[in-house]
Amino acid sequence: MIWFNEISGADPEVYASIKRELDRQRTGLEMIPSENFTSVAVMQAMGSVLTNKYSEGYPGKRYYGGNQFIDEIEKTAIERAKKLFDVPYVNVQPYSGSPANLAVYMAICKPGDVIMGQNLTDGGHLTHGGKMSVTGQIFRSIPYHVKPDGYIDIEEARKLAVENKPKLIWVGSTAYTREFPFEEMAKIADEVGAYLAADIAHVAGLVVGGAHKSPVQYVHVVTTTTHKTLRGPRGAIIMVTEKGMKKDPELPSKIDKTIFPGMQGGPHDHTTAGIAIALLEASKPEFREYARQIVANSRALADSLKKNGVRLVTGGTDNHMILIDLTQHGKGKGVFVQDALDAAGITVNKNTIPNEPASPFYPSGIRLGTPALTTRGMKEPEMRLIGGLIADVINEVKGEELPEDKDKRNEVLKGFKERIKDNDKITEVRRKVIELCDKFPLYPGMELADQ
């Protein structure tokens, strides 16, 4: 079947880009841990007539007419999320993870309140009080850190909470390779009377698949994106737990009002349908197997990297993610490794590591993960092979140096990118990557027309 053929006629320019992007996804190893390949069913919902509708408000309480079928879809998504995560209240309307988190702040806190989250360069998310984020500007942000071994410093978090009496504490982050300490953070939040919100954007799929502890019995609020390990469309969900209901029975209505009319207009109903479908998929036994395999793959990859001399933050992983520490080769090497892996068809992202010796823009780590490769059907043998390939690429570029003079950096990196394209080792890894990808076809039925 020829896909997107209407686009090909209506806009050849955009069509050509989509085609190149599909080819990039098919012929490369997608190892950014926040990415995944959603099902064709989810994608079809995103491309459906639901994108035409305005439905400000909530099921049964809309501002515009004609919402009887939209109501069905949103109610289905809500009921499925309640059942799957075992929570009494769900809002499926946030446009994405960042606005969902902002809505939690605005429902619970007032500007100037003290909030706590995991420090950005220690793996935390911008929206947990990062300086560049509005959350770090509207609220007084007290970040907690990880210890030199890479694990969250619970003692420090407790001390900071007792000293600063935060209104809201976040647990859950964006570059952390171990189980989140929900229970420990709950003790701290309860001790100081704070709200505790778990942001499980990265691990939601592992949580519903039984491969990561659920935060639900420990925290008051849970937020998650729907497009990472949960494998749905780009979107987000906010949940209130029984514990949250007890702390403030008004919390659900405060969150509903904050999302609409507080922060958003019409919900993206096509996304809501995609979320409903993804939640149904995630409730199947195959998804439990998928979640288990993500972690098994992540462990196999971590072992392979270590055997090949690559150092990892915390020395390994409990989840879908691995953080490579490149500081044994010098500081700020992440950008060279990312670009070289990119040239080899392995997509990862440079990332800060705990006690980052360089800067967030030129960090000394690489973050990678297994959710997307696992969706493609790859298992432990492929992970062992990939670990070797990544180690080869690191060894090839570990001697590259970033100039101290900031104005010269762009030029040096541009030269490096050109040079690396013709590098023999990188070319050889690229060939092996393509070979591997051929064995695990992505969206096999999705043919695109020649132009």
Ligand SMILES: *Cc1c(COP(=O)(O)O)cnc(C)c1O
């Ligand atoms: C990805 C992520 C978000 C933000 O999601 P967006 O959809 O990109 O806005 C929030 N929190 C955490 C922990 C994340 O990993």
